[in-house]
Amino acid sequence: MQFKGLEKTSLIEWPEKAVAVAYTGGCNFRCPFCQNQDLVLNPEKLPTISEEEIINYIDSRKKWLDGLMVTGGEPSIHPSLFNFADKVKEKKLDFGTETNGTNPKIIEKFLKENLIDRVALDIKAPLRWKKYKKATGTNDKKLLKKIKKTIKIIRNSNISYEFRTTVVPKLLEKEDMLNIGAEIQKTENYYLQQFVPENTLDKEYENLEPYSEEKLKEIKKLLKENYGLKNCKIRNL
Template sequence: PSESIISYISENREFLDGIVVTGGEPLTQKDICDFLEKVKRLGMSVKIDTNGFFPEELRRLIQLGLVDYVAMDIKAPLIPEEYSFIAGRKICERDIDRLRRTISLLSRERISGEFRTTIIESYHTLERVERIVNELPPNATYVLQQFVSRDYLRIKEGTTSKEYILKLVEFLGEKYGSGLRIEPRIYE
């Protein structure tokens, strides 16, 4: 299937500036490096959406110059029990260490990117969101995404209100605004 994607990009590159590789988790694909090399040869920019659990794979792609922008999801405070609840699977201390290594990598490599959390109003209290912020580099971009309820999702919550997202953005902006860039991403 990657050859058909490369063919599509090649045929339409006059209309494209770049691509977004998302998932599942794109860093688990064994041919990701070869695929991105072909994409870069076509002159495309590459954005990777990642869950942050594969810092070594991401480091390799960055060092090879195959990634231009990284968006890392941070689902919850970096505490195994909290992360497990939101992720819907067991998260251990080793997993949390991998998330921290990815955050550190993105800070050191100075690659363009963002950290983002999908805000579930009943779960992501101000205190929890602050614990996430305290893990981020001081000059990071942090995006608060609106959770949009869907019947097929494991989490059965209502859509997070626009007002709640904006309240969090305002509070965080006042407290951390000198370096940290806080952005809302509202869908409804």
């Protein structure tokens, strides 16, 4: 398996753990607000890091690292992800992945083989096709059904997980966020991520003004009060 980046230490991706973060190239979505433009559109132009380099690095830092998170792009589009996770677990380190949820089969396989310890799933919009199509730039309606299945699988698992949504003004209004809240009621950890208008796939989004801190706090309050999202938090303020 090949990677396109490595963050050597992160204290954000996995609460109460220090992990390295490896980046895969390529994605099956074209979210207009995505800030990983090169990873999504031109991964072949980026330097490549082999899985051996990643494994050797985290193995050499066992005293300081608890594990590895794999993000992207979209990691689940790579068939070799499962075998890579197996190699990480052989080193007695935790393994997690960030995903858009479009490959429930690999999450099921991870859970069945006890090869995953954490999943972070990006919910791009309310789980309705018109909204999701606009937020993700995809025409494959079947993917929404798969995302719903992945959400259910994760919620019924016993691993660490979080759901999160980047609150993009052009795509998501307060009502949309409340609709998401209704769909994931009582989820343990849900994060509202502040939109940053930089290096976006669709350049028009770089002209958007992010929601104010007050607006995000208002949404967070409503989600907590109405949908049991007691650990709803805001990132990137």
